[in-house]
Structures are given as structure tokens and as C-alpha cells.
Amino acid sequence: xxxxxxxxxxxxxxxxxxxxxxxxxxxxxxxxxxxxxxxxxxxxxxxxxxxxxxxxxxxxxxxxxxxxxxxxxxxxxxxxxxxxxxxxxxxxxxxxxxxxxxxxxxxxxxxxxxxxxxxxxxxxxxxxxxxxxxxxxxxxxxxxxxxxxxxxxxxxxxxxxxxxxxxxxxxxxxxxxxxxxxxxxxxxxxxxxxxxxxxxxxxxxxxxxxxxxxxxxxxxxxxxxxxxxxxxxxxxxxxxxxxxxxxxxxxxxxxxxxxxxxxxxxxxxxxxxxxxxxxxxxxxxxxxxxxxxxxxxxxxxxxxxxxxxxxxxxxxxxxxxxxxxxxxxxxxxxxxxxxxxxxxxxxxxxxxxxxxxxxxxxxxxxxxxxxxxxxxxxxxxxxxxxxxxxxxxxxxxxxxxxxxxxxxxxxxxxxxxxxxxxxxxxxxxxxxxxxxxxxxxxxxxxxxxxxxxxxxxxxxxxxxxxxxxxxxxxxxxxxxxxxxxxxxxxxx
Numbered sequence: 001x002x003x004x005x006x007x008x009x010x011x012x013x014x015x016x017x018x019x020x021x022x023x024x025x026x027x028x029x030x031x032x033x034x035x036x037x038x039x040x041x042x043x044x045x046x047x048x049x050x051x052x053x054x055x056x057x058x059x060x061x062x063x064x065x066x067x068x069x070x071x072x073x074x075x076x077x078x079x080x081x082x083x084x085x086x087x088x089x090x091x092x093x094x095x096x097x098x099x100x101x102x103x104x105x106x107x108x109x110x111x112x113x114x115x116x117x118x119x120x121x122x123x124x125x126x127x128x129x130x131x132x133x134x135x136x137x138x139x140x141x142x143x144x145x146x147x148x149x150x151x152x153x154x155x156x157x158x159x160x161x162x163x164x165x166x167x168x169x170x171x172x173x174x175x176x177x178x179x180x181x182x183x184x185x186x187x188x189x190x191x192x193x194x195x196x197x198x199x200x201x202x203x204x205x206x207x208x209x210x211x212x213x214x215x216x217x218x219x220x221x222x223x224x225x226x227x228x229x230x231x232x233x234x235x236x237x238x239x240x241x242x243x244x245x246x247x248x249x250x251x252x253x254x255x256x257x258x259x260x261x262x263x264x265x266x267x268x269x270x271x272x273x274x275x276x277x278x279x280x281x282x283x284x285x286x287x288x289x290x291x292x293x294x295x296x297x298x299x300x301x302x303x304x305x306x307x308x309x310x311x312x313x314x315x316x317x318x319x320x321x322x323x324x325x326x327x328x329x330x331x332x333x334x335x336x337x338x339x340x341x342x343x344x345x346x347x348x349x350x351x352x353x354x355x356x357x358x359x360x361x362x363x364x365x366x367x368x369x370x371x372x373x374x375x376x377x378x379x380x381x382x383x384x385x386x387x388x389x390x391x392x393x394x395x396x397x398x399x400x401x402x403x404x405x406x407x408x409x410x411x412x413x414x415x416x417x418x419x420x421x422x423x424x425x426x427x428x429x430x431x432x433x434x435x436x437x438x439x440x441x442x443x444x445x446x447x448x449x450x451x452x453x454x455x456x457x458x459x460x461x462x463x464x465x466x467x468x469x470x471x472x473x474x475x476x477x478x479x480x481x482x483x484x485x486x487x488x489x490x491x492x
Contacts, residue, residue, distance in 0.1 A: 004109050011099065011109065014113070015116055015117055015120060018117055019088070019092045019095045019129075020088050022120065022121060022124035023084075023087060023091055023124050023130075023367070024124075024127065025084055025367055025368075025371070025372055026370050026372065026373075027372050028130055028131070029378075029402060029404075029405040029417070030131070030132045030405065030418060031071070031130070031131035031132065031405075032378075032405035032408065033405035033409065033417050033418065034064065034067065034072070034131065034133070035068075035071055035075050035409055036052050036411075037062060037068040037072075038067075038069045038070070038071055038072025038073070038075075039072045039076070041062065041065060042073070046062065046065060048060060048062070050422055052408040052413065053408070053413055053414050054395075054413035054414070055430075055432065058422055058430070059428055060419070061237045062233075062234070063175035063234060064133040064176075065172065066169075066172040066173045067173045074086055080372035087130060087131055090129075090135045090139060091120075091123070091135065094142065094313070095116055095117075095119060095120040095123075096116075097142055098116045098316060099116035101146045102115060102116065102320045104146075105149075105317070105320075107320050107321060108327065108336045108337075111320055111336070115316050115320040119313055119316045122267045122308075122312040123309060123312050123313060126308060126312070128308070128309040133174035134174060136170075136173045136174055137170055137173065137177040137180070138310075140166050140169055140170050140173075141180055141314060142313055144166050145184055145293075147159050147162045147166070148184065148218075149188075151163070151221060152188060152213050152214070155217060159221075160220060161224075163224050163225055163228075164224040164227065164228040165228070166181065167181050167224070167226075167227075167229055168229075171228065171231070171232045171234070171238055175234055175238045175241070176238075178229055179242055180310065181225045181229075182222065182225060182226075183296070183300075185225075186292070186296065187288075187289040187290075187291075187293040187296060188213055188218055188289050189215065189218050190288075190292055191287075191292070192212075192215040194210055195211065196215070198210060207285055208288040209285050209286065209288065210288045211288075244427055259303060260303075260304070260305045260308060262302065265301075267308070267312055268298065268308070268311065271294070271298070271315065272298070274319060274322070274323070275291075275294065275322060278323070282326060282329070282330070284322065284325050284326040284329055284330075286318070286325070287321065290322065291318070293314070294315045297310050297315045373406075375484075376484060377403065378406040379403055379459055379484070379485040380406075381482050382459055382482065382487055383407060385479075385480045386412060386459075386480075386487070387410065387412070389479075390457065393413070396415070396455050396457070397412065397415060397455075397457045397458070398415045398453070398455045398458040398460075399458075399459050399460075400436070400440065400459075400464075401416055401418060401433070401436060402418065404417030405417040405419075407459075415432070415436070415453070416432050416433060416436055435449050436449075439466065440465070441465070442466075446469060447473075450490070456489070456490055457487060457489050457490070458487070458488045459486070459487045460486055460488070461485055461486075462481075462483075462484060462485065462486055467486055470486075470488050474491075475491055476488045476489065476490055
């Protein structure tokens with residue numbers, strides 16, 4: 001590492017630059033209800049009730065309560081600029097952590113850099129680095145995989161404590177993702193079991209390297225992680241949540257829970273090609289746990305778009321290791337080492353750094369011009385009108401799913417927001433989300449919905465079907481309109 005110190009420092013700086021300049025400033029709806037929830041906890045203490053909408057007695061287990069408080073505190077102190085800097089900081093720590101993990105696994109530094117940089121671009125351009133609790137869980141789960149492998153290699157007991165702590169952090173910062181802490185152990189457990197069955201017979205003829213792994217150590221790790229999941233105010237709800245969300249309306253309605261079209265996912269295609277070509281067309285071998293880890297994450301990414309982030313981050317460990325083995329097998333001329341020496345002993349690396357900065361400077365200008373709140377997505381001016389002219393604290397305002405969180409962020413009780421699960425039968429025995437969905441699509445008469453919930457006002461997008469009907473309904477008066485949104489009041 002000493003001879004690569006210069007190149008390591010420059011590569012680290014480049015990864016930070018690429019990551020930082022690729023992250024959008026634009027906040028999204030989860031950020032808004034995160035701030036609102038965090039402030040609610042800070043003001044009222046923790047409970048398992050929804051306090052952001054005007055519905056009564058909706059149960060809401062705050063699965064991201066620690067993150068909610070963190071983001072709310074940052075916003076209250078430094079506004080959206082503070083949140084943006086926080087997102088950049090966590091994103092840079094994540095991508096630099098991946099770079100360092102790959103190096104610690106004895107991958108070539110150039111391969112480690114290219115893989116980490118690719119991961120950074122895929123995650124940033126996919127909007128995975130944003131003001132949501134996921135940015136914490138990405139980092140923690142990446143570290144978990146690293147410490148699982150350290151436990152396997154060293155058998156040191158301190159890694160049980162570390163895995164326990166990671167479990168505690170995830171269940172408090174992003175409990176809905178906690179099952180991943182167990183899922184990520186499965187490839188290693190599978191390899192441990194398979195090794196006991198096949199042992200070392202015919203290892204030379206196999207495409208997969210099956211290594212001896214202590215199954216006992218992995219079982220203890222599972223126990224430590226499971227115990228860590230209970231150190232949270234939500235208790236065992238993390239387990240019941242998993243079963244409630246499966247197959248419910250909320251799981252079929254949210255875009256990020258929709259299946260991924262592999263044909264539109266460049267990252268998935270490239271990763272699949274790398275593994276297929278190197279395994280099938282060369283003598284390169286792959287660790288069985290790496291194969292199971294990558295294709296387990298690949299399958300999860302197919303099932304739900306949000307799981308792409310795990311593939312683009314954690315799955316990169318398997319990709320980097322496979323590429324490194326390929327070069328170890330075929331790079332008889334030591335081309336990678338020659339490249340290392342070339343970059344470290346010449347000014348070429350400086351020129352490369354400057355070129356990257358110049359290329360990404362245009363991206364930086366684009367990001368700088370972005371607003372934290374996109375007024376085409378959120379009713380900024382309409383909300384100002386509501387706060388200045390209506391008794392909104394004591395009124396029932398109908399709104400769309402996509403911008404309910406912005407109303408809540410502004411202190412206006414909403415009809416519903418993007419916390420979809422709490423408005424469904426499987427969680428609260430309510431049809432709020434279904435009623436909104438049917439009404440917005442014209443399947444259900446809006447008068448029936450408004451009467452059912454005693455609606456006083458309705459804020460709708462001008463392009464919605466419901467806006468056309470309301471504009472012609474004598475029972476409602478349009479009291480505000482801009483280019484995108486209209487606000488209606490029920491006539492007395």
C-alpha cells in the first residue's frame with residue numbers, strides 16, 4: 001500500500017468529487033414527511049400514532065424514528081442546505097467505504113477505483129442518494145457484509161458486537177430494511193453448508209470456489225443480529241411489518257416497489273455480462289458466496305426497483321473480486337501493476353484528476369442551479385395561500401398522494417401522503433389509499449369520497465380528471481389557481 005499511497009489519495013479524492021457532484025439538490029416527498037415526523041417526535045415524544053394527517057386514530061409505527069429526528073434537527077438548524085450537505089457526506093462515506101473495502105480484500109487499486117466510481121454514478125443517477133433513511137441503511141449494510149467476511153476470516157468475537165450494533169442502528173434508522181441484515185448472511189450460510197456436503201472433492205474442476213466457513217460462527221452472528229433488532233421502541237413490530245406489507249395495496253402501488261425492467265437497467269445488464277463472460281468464456285473462478293450474493297441481490301432488484309441500490313453497492317464486491325481473479329489468471333505481463341506504477345510516478349494522474357473535475361464541473365453547475373423544492377411537483381404557492389387564508393388546522397383538505405407530505409411539512413394536516421402502508425387495510429383497517437386511488441382515476445365518484453370523509457377543501461392538479469369535474473360542479477368554488485394546481489372550497 002505504501003507504493004500506492006499517492007494513487008490511493010488521488011483516487012479517494014476523485015471518488016468524493018464524482019459522488020458529491022452527482023447528487024441532486026432536489027428534495028423529494030419522503031424528505032418532507034421525515035422532517036414533519038421528526039419535529040412531531042421532538043415536540044410530543046415517541047408514540048405509535050399518526051400525527052400528520054387529520055384522520056383520527058391511525059396507527060403509525062415510526063420505523064425511521066432516529067433518522068426522522070436527525071433530519072428534522074439538521075433542517076431546524078441549517079435548513080435544506082444542511083440536509084443536502086448531510087446527504088453528500090453520507091454518500092461520500094459510502095462510496096469511499098466501498099473503495100477501501102475492495103482494497104482491504106486485496107483487489108487491485110485500479111479495479112477498486114473503477115468499481116467504486118461506477119457504483120457511485122449508478123447510485124447517484126438513480127436518485128438513491130437523497131434525503132431518505134435508505135442512505136443510512138446502504139452504508140450500514142455495506143459494512144455488515146465487510147464485517148461478516150472479517151468474522152469468517154479471523155473468527156474474532158469482536159465482530160459479533162459490531163454486527164449487533166449494526167442491527168441496532170438499522171432497526172432504529174430504517175427498520176423496514178432490517179430483514180436485509182439476515183438476508184445478507186444467507187450466501188455465507190449456504191456456502192458453509194455446501195462445503196460440509198462436498199468438502200474439497202474435485203475443487204479443481206469446479207467453476208466455483210467453495211471455502212470452509214464455520215457455520216457455528218454464522219449462527220451466533222444471526223442470533224446477535226436478531227437480538228439487536230429488539231433494541232428499539234417499535235419492539236417486535238419489525239417482524240410483523242414484513243408479513244403485513246407483502247401482497248398489500250401499498251406494495252403494489254408504490255413505484256419503487258414495482259418490478260424492474262432489466263432492459264432499461266444498464267447497470268444490471270453490464271454486471272450480468274461481466275459475470276457470464278468471465279465465468280463461461282474463461283477459466284476464471286468465482287467464490288460460491290459471491291455468486292449467491294450477487295444473484296440473490298440481482299433477483300431482489302428484479303422484484304423491486306428500490307433493491308437496485310443493494311445490487312449497485314454490495315453486489316459490486318462480487319464483481320470486483322471476480323475481475324481481480326480474472327487478471328490474476330490471465331495478466332501474465334502484470335499490466336495492472338505497471339499501470340499503478342505509471343500513475344504513481346508520473347503527472348498523468350494529475351491530468352486525469354483535472355479532466356474529471358472539468359467534466360463534472362458542468363454537472364456541478366446544473367446541480368447548483370437546482371432548487372431544493374420543485375414547484376412543478378409540489379404546490380408551493382397554493383400552500384402559501386392556504387396558510388394565509390384558511391383555517392387549515394381545523395379543516396379537512398383533500399390532496400393527492402404525491403404531495404401530501406409537503407402539506408405536512410408546512411404544518412397542514414393532509415388527507416394522505418406517501419407513507420402508503422398506514423392508509424391501507426392491512427395496517428389500519430382503512431380504505432383511505434384505495435378511495436383516493438379510485439377517485440383520482442375516476443373509478444369512484446368524488447362526491448362519494450368527499451362525503452365519506454367530510455371534505456372541506458380539495459387541492460388537485462389541473463391535469464387530473466377530478467379537476468375537470470370540480471370546475472363544473474356548482475357545489476364547489478375555485479378559490480385559488482396557478483399553472484399546475486387548483487384549490488376548491490365546498491360551498492356552505
